[in-house]
Amino acid sequence: MIEDTIKQSTNISEQNNFLDKPKDRNLTLDILRIIACFLVIVCHTYTLGFNKTEYNITWFLSVVIYLISKTAVPIFFMISGFLNLNKDYTYKEMIKKTIIRLVIPLLFFSALIYFKDNTEISIQNFYNFIIAFLQEDVMEHYWFMYALIGMYLITPIARKMIKNFEKKDYQYFIFLWILSLCIIPLSERFLGINITNRLPVITGYFGYYILGYYIFSKKLIKNKKYLLISIFSFIIVLIISTIITYIDCKNNEDYKYTVFLDQLNYLSIMIPTLSIVHIVRYIFDNNINNSKIIKFIIAVSSTTFGIYLTHGVLLGKFKLLFNFMSTYIPNFIATIFTQVSIFICLTIVIYCIKKIPIIKNLL
Numbered sequence: 001m002i003e004d005t006i007k008q009s010t011n012i013s014e015q016n017n018f019l020d021k022p023k024d025r026n027l028t029l030d031i032l033r034i035i036a037c038f039l040v041i042v043c044h045t046y047t048l049g050f051n052k053t054e055y056n057i058t059w060f061l062s063v064v065i066y067l068i069s070k071t072a073v074p075i076f077f078m079i080s081g082f083l084n085l086n087k088d089y090t091y092k093e094m095i096k097k098t099i100i101r102l103v104i105p106l107l108f109f110s111a112l113i114y115f116k117d118n119t120e121i122s123i124q125n126f127y128n129f130i131i132a133f134l135q136e137d138v139m140e141h142y143w144f145m146y147a148l149i150g151m152y153l154i155t156p157i158a159r160k161m162i163k164n165f166e167k168k169d170y171q172y173f174i175f176l177w178i179l180s181l182c183i184i185p186l187s188e189r190f191l192g193i194n195i196t197n198r199l200p201v202i203t204g205y206f207g208y209y210i211l212g213y214y215i216f217s218k219k220l221i222k223n224k225k226y227l228l229i230s231i232f233s234f235i236i237v238l239i240i241s242t243i244i245t246y247i248d249c250k251n252n253e254d255y256k257y258t259v260f261l262d263q264l265n266y267l268s269i270m271i272p273t274l275s276i277v278h279i280v281r282y283i284f285d286n287n288i289n290n291s292k293i294i295k296f297i298i299a300v301s302s303t304t305f306g307i308y309l310t311h312g313v314l315l316g317k318f319k320l321l322f323n324f325m326s327t328y329i330p331n332f333i334a335t336i337f338t339q340v341s342i343f344i345c346l347t348i349v350i351y352c353i354k355k356i357p358i359i360k361n362l363l
Helices: 027-049 057-069 072-084 091-117 123-134 140-162 167-191 206-217 224-251 267-284 291-301 304-325 331-353
Strands: none
Touching (some): 027 072, 027 267, 057 224, 057 267, 057 331, 072 140, 072 267, 091 123, 091 140, 091 304, 167 267, 206 267, 291 331
């Protein structure tokens, strides 16, 4: 929506585990975390100004922005993968870390959200909450936490696996991941070919977890050619994905106004994600020396877990701001203004709340 550097990623919130001294801190991860956090808000609010009645410039821009916003979660997964897979955790350590960093905050905020609307104190109500919590039904946005819990728990095993990986092993793993979760599903959608998919090990978003460790562990090569390739890939993939979405919506009433290429394991999201990561690393890697800017980046980065946990509850409140702004300016501009306002307001609020001793460990 963060986890061991910050808490560092979505654990999103564990921030001080990786590098304690600001001078040694990998600020690129903090900057990526801030970008990803803002994109989470964009992803959950882009429909405010999305004109679904006609295919105009606003429609195309909304699709592009939505596709960009979907890179947020992969970025968080990659950061978490790098930070967690860097250390040899015992099973006991990882379970303890998972409970403290993820399960407790998730349970706490889920309870706040659930009992805000279900105030009756009863055994049945408590039972209903437990069932809703276990079934991920309390807050839709919290699905990421459940996915991250699974990745945390499998980290000790994954660490033992990748310690012996060579470059070709990573390439083979990523190939199987893309084949299983991208190529096979798209071949069924576009070609009508029902290919049996029996690759249960390469499932979910675990590929981003491994990919994050692989990419961030490698020293960045500051080659302008690679930078241009990243920028070009980012633009071209978004253009192609938007065109495909337009054609698909025009030709299939059942999928009208559905951006089916928003699946996180599709190349339409994977390539922009990797492009953003490389561009940010190229621009900011070891290029920030001003102590005030460094402190500011770390401070904002430290709020991202809290923003992720709380923003879903407040979106309805900020819709009032959008409704007000949209009476004076175009909906699309009003949407952007609302998104920026949400991020700034929550950053300030969470930063202040984190000063409270008891609560700060939950955020």
